[in-house]
Amino acid sequence: MSLNNQRIKWLILIIPTLTIGLWEYVRHAFLLPYISMDLGNFLAPFIVLTVTLTLVRSLFIKLEHSHEALELEKSTSAALEERESLARELHDGISQSLFLLAVKLDQLDGLTEEGPVRQLSEGLRETVRVMNDDVRQAIANLRLPPSPEAAAWVVPLRELLGETAAVTEAKAQFTWTISDKSLTDKEKVELHACLREVLMNVRKHAKASHVYVIGESDDQGGFRCAVEDNGIGFTGNPLQSPGRFGLRMVKDRATRMGWSFSIERKGDRTVVEWIKQGGQAQ
Known part of the structure; x- marks a missing residue:
């Protein structure tokens, strides 16, 4: 990338x-009989300006995009290094301490007969095991590239x-593949x-027993976002129902953003979705 930037700067x-x-x-080889020296000198800066506004301007845009991509790469690399550092700290600190605590509990079992203390020791060992599994899972997650579902927002x-x-005592499923950037x-x-x-x-x-939130991206920069549930559904047009101001507000928000909005019953599910077409600028 740096070599390409050097070429752009030289151009x-x-x-x-x-x-x-x-x-x-x-001008001197072909146009001198037709264009005077004064006119040629007058046209020269305009010709340079025209070329600058076309070719050179496009090169500046490419250079800016290259710099943005480089900064994004640096930012991503720094974030991954920070995650790796945190994973090492968890492994070398908390994980090792939990292991040592488990060893001490084993030693305590060897010195204790059956009774309340032994039961307490076994309960503590199970707690340590669960905590150790959680820490190991956290370390594994930190060492994986961040996913769209992990974005702060x-x-x-x-x-x-x-x-x-x-x-609502319902089962929930969250599926999100829309890239943060x-x-x-x-x-x-x-x-x-x-x-x-x-x-x-x-x-x-x-009154649903299952609720789903879905965020899907397409290859053109658009997305589909939906909330689905297997509840009681609706009769008529829910956007016209008394008291359903919230849904009308959602529709207005989507319209202002240029997204399509729909709410309909599909099989045993109520599906509320809004879609941004790929290539649509905001």
């Missing part, structure tokens, strides 16, 4: 010089689904608000 420096040199050659969405499932800050805010309102509607009215 940005050379193109204006080559342009004025080529203009002077053509996505975590509250998963927690919101969990709260909805807890209140594919969304603008405004899109994240609007998606969060829409999902929150729809999940609140499920909590109040659906």
Whole structure:
């Protein structure tokens, strides 16, 4: 990438010089009988400006994109290094301490006869085992590349689904593959608000035993986001039902963002979804 940037920088420096040199050659070799010296001198800066606004400007844009990609790569690399460092600290600190505690509990078992102390020791050993499994899982997760579901702004969405499932005693499933960097800050805010309102509607009215939140991206920069539940559904147009202001607000938000919005019954599920077409700018 650095070699490509060097070429772009050299082209940005050379193109204006080559342009004025080529203009002077053509003017003296072919156009001198038709264009006076004063007119030629007058046209020269405009010709250089035209070339700069076309070729050189496009090179500047490529250089900016290259710098942005490089900064993103550096940021990702730094984040991965930080995650690896944290994983090492967990392994060398907490994980080793838990192992040592398990050894001490084994020694305590050898010195203790059956009774309350032995039972307490066995309970502590089980707690240590569970904690050790959790720490090992955390270390493994830290050493994996971050997934779309782990993005900071996505975590509250998963927690919101969990709260909805807890209140309604429903089973929840969260599937999210929309890349964090594919969304603008405004899109994240609007998606969060829409999902929150729809999940609140499920909590109040659906009486569902299963609730799903789905976020899927496409290859053109668009996405499909949906909340599905197997609740009691609706009759008529829910957007026209009295008291359903929340759904109308969600539809208005989606419309303002240029997303399509729909709510319909598909089989035994109520599906609320909004879609951004690929290539659609925000």
